Amino acid sequence: MHNHQHDIKLSKQRFTLVTLLNLAITLAEIIGGLLSGSLALLSDAFHNFGDSFAIILSYSAQLIAGQKRSPSQTYGYKRAEILAALLNSLFLVVMSVFLSFAALKRLGHPETIDGPVMLTVAIIGLLANLISALLLASSSKHNLNIKATYLHILSDALSSLAVIGVGLVLTFIPADWLDPLLTILVSGYIIWEAWPIIKKTLIILMEAAPDLDYAAIKADILQIPNVTSIHHIHAWMIDEHDIIFSAHINLSNCQLSQAEVIYSQIERLLQTKYHISHTTIQAEYQRGLNEDLFDSKNPY
Structure with a gap:
């Protein structure tokens, strides 16, 4: 990075x-x-x-x-x-x-x-x-x-x-x-x-998406234990260096303390491998489980 x-x-x-x-x-x-x-x-x-x-x-x-x-x-x-x-x-x-x-x-x-x-x-x-x-x-x-x-x-x-x-x-x-x-x-x-x-x-x-391999990001995040799905992602740039990333992830029915560990793993992965500066994750259990990676119905 x-x-x-x-x-x-x-x-x-x-x-x-x-x-x-x-x-x-x-x-x-x-x-x-x-x-x-x-x-x-x-x-x-x-x-x-x-x-x-x-x-x-x-x-x-x-x-x-x-x-x-x-x-x-x-x-x-x-x-x-x-x-x-x-x-x-x-x-x-x-x-x-x-x-x-x-x-x-x-x-x-x-x-x-x-x-x-x-x-x-x-x-x-x-x-x-x-x-x-x-x-x-x-x-x-x-x-x-x-x-x-x-x-x-x-x-x-x-x-x-x-x-x-x-x-x-x-x-x-x-x-x-x-x-x-x-x-x-x-x-x-x-x-x-x-x-x-x-x-x-x-x-x-115009906040266009940076050149990221989203399929690879999805595959890597799904390798993390207790993560069952990822959807509704957004990525944009503040300047030519700083990439901002947000996503909804589905987790197995785990404790909140475990979710924090998963957050840290995802942030570390995105920062070291994909040079993403700031990550925001929203955890869900079954909500949006079958949604696409990019939510075309919801503009935000």
Whole structure:
């Protein structure tokens, strides 16, 4: 099971440094884009500005998610990070679509690009983006929220690398159509990378069932002494790590003290084998004995 104690959170120092780096890149690329006439450089500036927004949103969500559970939020505030990941990814997609349309218009009417200016600013942007990516890399492995922010930074590093290549070409060859073409290609890549995060966050927010082997869970629980049946189960995710599971089980006519032992066995089984964080069991004797694993008649 994933151990949350090993999660590397985005520290205040890293947050501040990455935000300042991205704001500096944004300013440099806006000036460079206006001076050189490069749409790719301006699009990269918008991406970097979006990164600054994403980092602030990501860090704020992380602080909210760390708050303790309360009577009004009995499962805590972990969904704040899922919402932040969704918003960051959607922002990337909308921005990429907007820039792609602008690039398509530019393809029909290419403008002269100042290759050396474009090249210089892109190199500065690449170095700053690589530093930011390194600062976020370890934290992105176990956290959808930070992963979405890391994707922002990584996409900009790729964009800066591509702009460098185009800048080199334009320094020696007047191929101004390369600039809008690059914008379209990078925007397409960003959308491709953002979609899985959008899909996963929506699945979590819709409380869709996690990918569990329910037949195997049923078989394992039925192996526990005094358990005669299991039915009416529910499973959902609080975030990308925490799975919640509830079920009704039928027991033989045993004492309450024995039922508690069975509860503990089921909880241990589900936690160690299926990585389920929280389990709620309702014990019954004959009620629901012949019901299906999933109760289609009762929505809850």
